Amino acid sequence: MDRTQIPVLVTGGAGYIGSHAVLALQDAGWPVGVIDNLSTGFRFAVPQGVPFYEGDIEDGALLDRIFAEQGMGGGRGAVMHFAGSIVVPESVADPLGYYHNNTVKSRALIESAVRAGVPHFIFSSTAATYGMPEVSPVDENTPRAPINPYGWSKLMTEQMLADTAAAGHGMNYCALRYFNVAGADPDGRSGQSTAGATHLIKVAVEAALGKRDHVSVFGTDYDTPDGTGVRDYIHVSDLAAAHVLALEALIEAPGRSLTMNCGYGRGFSVLEVLDALDRLTNAPIERRYAQRRPGDPGSLVSDPTRIRATLPWTPRFDDLETIISHALAWERRLDELRRSDAANG
Template structure:
């Protein structure tokens, strides 16, 4: 039987480009829709069709879905910087919530009944327990988190109204690292992700690393995060796709390793790998940042059989640094 095409919105971006690589390695037909506002054309393999446009453009999405015989949509396109969302909330409700509404509606109208959504651990806010399960109450601290949670609710309600429509929402914890073969990595200019920023400091592209918050209720006073390698996260998307193709029902899944590392732990990993001390300056907490976020990924492992391959902080940091050493890629 001929495989249906997978539409990857935001497939020229950080996580989307790694998922495209995983889909191609599995022999899946793929088409990418990306407006290239933060993604890089160079991140899309030459044999993958790239449509430059907005995932919230329902007319364009409809044409792509029908022309490419799309059977599943994987939705990554959106804005992802927590502090920016606090200062410019309407941007996030437009790019994340409203654009997703248009994309989901176009998918339903075109007969696409499988949808994988890129969600976030930011929906949990500052959770009451260190380990977060999918049943932990959602209480976002930022418009970013709310904009994603609203899309989750849309998908849940749509699945209830249309029993043949199935979705998987993957709640990412802190995604880091790069493709071990060097084919993809994070290219976003001005990125705020800790490990990428720290690698840029190592290479002299930034003067120092700013440590936001040293008074959190954590062992060393800095925020604790569950860092997941981007290639392990890409594998989770393939498993979600296979689940939906088997007729599996909708679900929400945490994506993380189940252990937390502090900002100082990440700095220590880079110091070990490079053999020198990273220049660091301390600053106040950023708005919208919780003290601790650690994933209970039992459901992902048990229901989808996920087995991570890169569960090691030093390895994650090394892959990220190797990518940055290759130099920035042209858009």
């Protein structure tokens, strides 16, 4: 396989996870382009020299042009699809907006890829497709039972991909169900930049740097060792590496599609995360205890057996303090990058 001859289009490539996938692809020698409408992404997150198209994945004419310009189609190339909305409470408040942005637009993207003859599709899915699982760790055979529009919107897209592949359109796919993504590129090239983020580690490092005055701890009475929620935190660069390996697997077996969890198989509680950050900064942040949030399971940990058996994936950053330290280093650089991005329009 000559990866230099297989172009990849990354949707949402100016966002958090998408930008790390672009870096991983670029580092490994794949030709890569990015489409992003910059609704939540940042132009500075796209490396110099990577073709960038500001626009929407629902725009079929634009996608036709991108595929042609990038040499994709006719049985050549791949789409990595990260574009979408991800805030669970927001999806509850605006379900139709989420179904449009995450499901309707994904349908349009899939249709454009099929029309052009792009043979491989990798989809950014989520553990939210499992809803409130009764078991932990969670494997891929755990019943999918989303409890919010965000989870449903992602599961619907998984189903569209499965049906498209089964219909004989010459496309195979991989759906990667993420657990809790955190951290930043170890070389400081990208990180989580979205304002108003709700992910614990992002919120905590903002508090450590004085951008928030406290961190809320939602629920202290779960059936966990310290009573707070337990989650499987995966470093974003390890996640990006899994996408590249998944792409290789799709190319090597064009008749096979894959669905895999992305996590380490080990969980940390909210208090363990905050304790680790306090150790790194030697400046404890204020914790405010609150009631549980509706829909938050006590423990959500991945069973990574399938991904480790299917891909030659060896995580490099499977360490909580490493994940937090990379997130902290990125947060310290972020204000400067935002100022530069604003100045450059």
